[in-house]
Amino acid sequence: MPKSEAKITGARLMVELLEEYGVDIVFGYPGGAILPFYDELYKSTKIKHILVRHEQGAIHMAEGYARSTGKLGVCIATSGPGATNLVTGLTDARLDSVPILAITGQVATNAIGTDAFQEADIYGITIPITKYNALIKSADDIARHFEEATLIALGGRPGPVLLDFPKDVQTELTNVRKSSKLKINPRHYQKPPISGDLDSFAAALNKAKRPLLYVGGGAINAHASKEIRELAEKGNIPVTTTLMGIGAFPGTHKLAVGMLGMHGTAYANKAVLECDYILNLGARFDDRVAKPGEFAENAIRAHIDIDTAEFNKRVSVDHILHGDLKEVLKVLIPKVEKVDRSPWLEYLDTIKKNHPLEFDDSSDSIKPQAFLQKLFEKSKGKAIVSTDVGQHQMWAAQYYLFDEANKWLTSGGLGTMGYGLPAAIGAKFGNPNSTVICVSGDGSIQMNIQELATIAMYKKGVKILIFNNNFLGMVRQWQELFYEERFSESEWNYNPDFVKLGEAYSIKGMRVATKSEVEKAIDFFLEGDEARILEVMIPAEEKVFPMIPAGKSQKDMIEFSDTLRTGKK
Amino acid sequence: MKHILKILVNNHPGVMSHVSGLFTRRSYNIDSIAVGVTDNPEISSMVIVVKGDDSVVEQVKRQLLKLPDVIDVEDLAYHDCISRELVLVVVQCSDSNRTEIISICEVFQARIADLTKTTFTIEFSGNTRQVNHFIEMMQKYGIEEIARTGQIALRYRS
Numbered sequence: 001m002p003k004s005e006a007k008i009t010g011a012r013l014m015v016e017l018l019e020e021y022g023v024d025i026v027f028g029y030p031g032g033a034i035l036p037f038y039d040e041l042y043k044s045t046k047i048k049h050i051l052v053r054h055e056q057g058a059i060h061m062a063e064g065y066a067r068s069t070g071k072l073g074v075c076i077a078t079s080g081p082g083a084t085n086l087v088t089g090l091t092d093a094r095l096d097s098v099p100i101l102a103i104t105g106q107v108a109t110n111a112i113g114t115d116a117f118q119e120a121d122i123y124g125i126t127i128p129i130t131k132y133n134a135l136i137k138s139a140d141d142i143a144r145h146f147e148e149a150t151l152i153a154l155g156g157r158p159g160p161v162l163l164d165f166p167k168d169v170q171t172e173l174t175n176v177r178k179s180s181k182l183k184i185n186p187r188h189y190q191k192p193p194i195s196g197d198l199d200s201f202a203a204a205l206n207k208a209k210r211p212l213l214y215v216g217g218g219a220i221n222a223h224a225s226k227e228i229r230e231l232a233e234k235g236n237i238p239v240t241t242t243l244m245g246i247g248a249f250p251g252t253h254k255l256a257v258g259m260l261g262m263h264g265t266a267y268a269n270k271a272v273l274e275c276d277y278i279l280n281l282g283a284r285f286d287d288r289v290a291k292p293g294e295f296a297e298n299a300i301r302a303h304i305d306i307d308t309a310e311f312n313k314r315v316s317v318d319h320i321l322h323g324d325l326k327e328v329l330k331v332l333i334p335k336v337e338k339v340d341r342s343p344w345l346e347y348l349d350t351i352k353k354n355h356p357l358e359f360d361d362s363s364d365s366i367k368p369q370a371f372l373q374k375l376f377e378k379s380k381g382k383a384i385v386s387t388d389v390g391q392h393q394m395w396a397a398q399y400y401l402f403d404e405a406n407k408w409l410t411s412g413g414l415g416t417m418g419y420g421l422p423a424a425i426g427a428k429f430g431n432p433n434s435t436v437i438c439v440s441g442d443g444s445i446q447m448n449i450q451e452l453a454t455i456a457m458y459k460k461g462v463k464i465l466i467f468n469n470n471f472l473g474m475v476r477q478w479q480e481l482f483y484e485e486r487f488s489e490s491e492w493n494y495n496p497d498f499v500k501l502g503e504a505y506s507i508k509g510m511r512v513a514t515k516s517e518v519e520k521a522i523d524f525f526l527e528g529d530e531a532r533i534l535e536v537m538i539p540a541e542e543k544v545f546p547m548i549p550a551g552k553s554q555k556d557m558i559e560f561s562d563t564l565r566t567g568k569k
Numbered sequence: 570m571k572h573i574l575k576i577l578v579n580n581h582p583g584v585m586s587h588v589s590g591l592f593t594r595r596s597y598n599i600d601s602i603a604v605g606v607t608d609n610p611e612i613s614s615m616v617i618v619v620k621g622d623d624s625v626v627e628q629v630k631r632q633l634l635k636l637p638d639v640i641d642v643e644d645l646a647y648h649d650c651i652s653r654e655l656v657l658v659v660v661q662c663s664d665s666n667r668t669e670i671i672s673i674c675e676v677f678q679a680r681i682a683d684l685t686k687t688t689f690t691i692e693f694s695g696n697t698r699q700v701n702h703f704i705e706m707m708q709k710y711g712i713e714e715i716a717r718t719g720q721i722a723l724r725y726r727s
Binding site: 123124127128131132134135148152183184185187188307308309311312313 | 583586587591594624627628631632634635637638640
């Protein structure tokens with residue numbers, strides 16, 4: 001019998017297809033309903049499986065891997081609780097447009113809908129949080145679903161997809177190894193043709209005296225860094241990035257004005273207020289950045305995006321170009337004129353000088369801002385940095401500068417505490433020769449701290465920095481500023497000894513509390529390619545500035561210097 | 570303002586929840602929804618009536634087009650299409666008003682599908698305005714039960 005007609009099990013086919021698509025690493029956790037697949041995976045020489053300690057860890061690792069390599073991240077879970085543990089990660093990947101393929105086991109088809117042991121309707125549960133999902137009812141459909149799912153995950157605006165495989169479908173025999181006809185429209189995976197009026201778009205930009213580029217995560221997904229730099233340099237246009245866009249434009253470039261938004265730099269937010277033309281490149285006017293009706297209200301607003309649903313969603317714009325950002329910029333740049341914009345750039349330089357990122361470093365306690373500046377210096381800005389969510393995340397965004405894309409891994413849209421550690425592990429698997437640092441807080445790190453075991457088991461040299469203030473720092477900051485210092489449930493009166501906890505997993509660690517120890521501590525931290533835990537004790541009252549209160553606009557920004565005037569630090 | 574969206578989707582299970590779920594989670598209000606298969610058994614047609622200004626409906630359309638199972642979305646303006654809705658109404662009747670109800674049905678060209686000693690079951694189809702009007706007329710006799718299909722619509726051909 002020729003090979004193509006020979007029947008194989010669904011599970012065998014799943015593994016063969018993953019191999020065929022070039023997937024060489026998957027993150028997962030076995031269980032009853034996915035065992036036929038794991039049995040076939042056991043025989044694979046091409047796919048390395050990383051055994052995690054919690055399925056949420058698996059999907060965040062897949063995210064860290066995908067974001068740092070630009071490839072598809074794959075995670076595996078069993079049915080029921082295994083599958084539902086993926087929900088947070090799927091939502092995270094959906095909001096930050098990360099290409100993820102989640103494979104879940106499901107109870108056998110004849111048991112579906114009977115509330116069987118470990119049954120959950122993961123197809124139904126994940127409809128709103130995936131870009132595409134499917135429950136596969138026959139082994140003959142596997143090939144087509146795999147192809148559709150991977151094309152959708154990576155195509156257009158990337159996102160997570162989930163395929164749910166009943167156990168009997170995994171053991172069913174099939175000879176359909178290739179999909180014959182895809183059922184989805186090519187618009188879901190092919191690059192869209194460029195649409196919009198390029199000439200009027202460019203003309204408005206050329207006329208602008210004070211233009212500003214506002215770069216989002218879409219720029220990283222489109223691999224458009226080179227083109228953005230070309231556009232900025234050709235037109236002498238300053239560049240601000242969103243939290244997700246960090247790295248798409250070199251943070252140390254003279255045209256960089258840093259991050260904008262709630263905790264963006266004062267000069268970026270002032271640039272937004274005073275520009276006369278703002279060009280959004282793959283960002284989505286998120287509510288942490290833009291208040292509808294007040295965002296860049298004196299400027300002509302223009303937007304380039306691959307997702308038409310982002311146009312005029314929250315903020316109305318004057319000019320629209322739809323298409324892949326890299327392709328659009330390639331045709332737009334020749335139409336952009338070299339304009340001398342030195343008055344605007346000089347003005348921004350003055351603002352930069354007069355409104356720098358500030359903090360009070362006069363006491364002997366360690367200031368996280370200064371610490372991160374030092375870490376940036378000592379790691380020469382070359383590290384891949386993942387973060388959790390909170391104050392440490394914002395300080396890292398402000399003080400660790402990135403000159404390259406795909407080196408900043410953070411949960412932007414969903415704000416997922418517990419993201420940082422597994423994302424760093426995934427990134428380290430994808431970039432074994434890079435220094436990978438997880439910047440976390442004493443609150444966040446405990447949300448997926450069980451993955452220290454994964455680091456120990458695979459001997460991955462992930463560097464874990466924990467800023468410890470015995471508080472949920474950002475919650476405390478809000479309570480201090482907006483809830484009259486009623487610190488409701490934000491103080492931790494019990495933290496583990498993080499250094500000893502590391503030791504339990506054979507991970508070396510160190511705790512520092514005074515400035516004099518910082519230099520040595522960072523050297524110890526970065527030394528070699530071994531995992532390290534560095535616990536840095538910081539003052540609980542330290543805050544992130546500047547800050548735009550939630551729901552307010554750039555005009556309402558509170559700067560560090562304002563707090564000096566009011567006596568509140 | 571109301572808009573009629575005609576949505577072509579792949580005809581397989583789950584698509585309906587994908588589409589209606591999108592409306593729920595983005596809090597777009599569905600006025601009515603009607604689904605049926607087209608002449609191609611692999612494709613279904615959904616007619617959804619939504620309330621909202623042009624920018625809301627534009628956003629609905631774009632979000633719908635992001636769903637892989639959605640093939641096409643057409644925004645039919647009210648004046649530009651033939652729309653119909655079917656309603657079944659059970660109306661109370663007595664010897665004294667039976668003829669009156671029958672004559673109203675004649676005016677509306679509604680069909681009496683069933684009758685008992687005390688009730689009429691009436692079938693009526695028309696555009697939403699006519700259906701509402703017919704129901705209003707019947708209310709005075711006492712409506713026991715009612716079932717409406719939601720609107721279906723097609724663009725006028727020129």
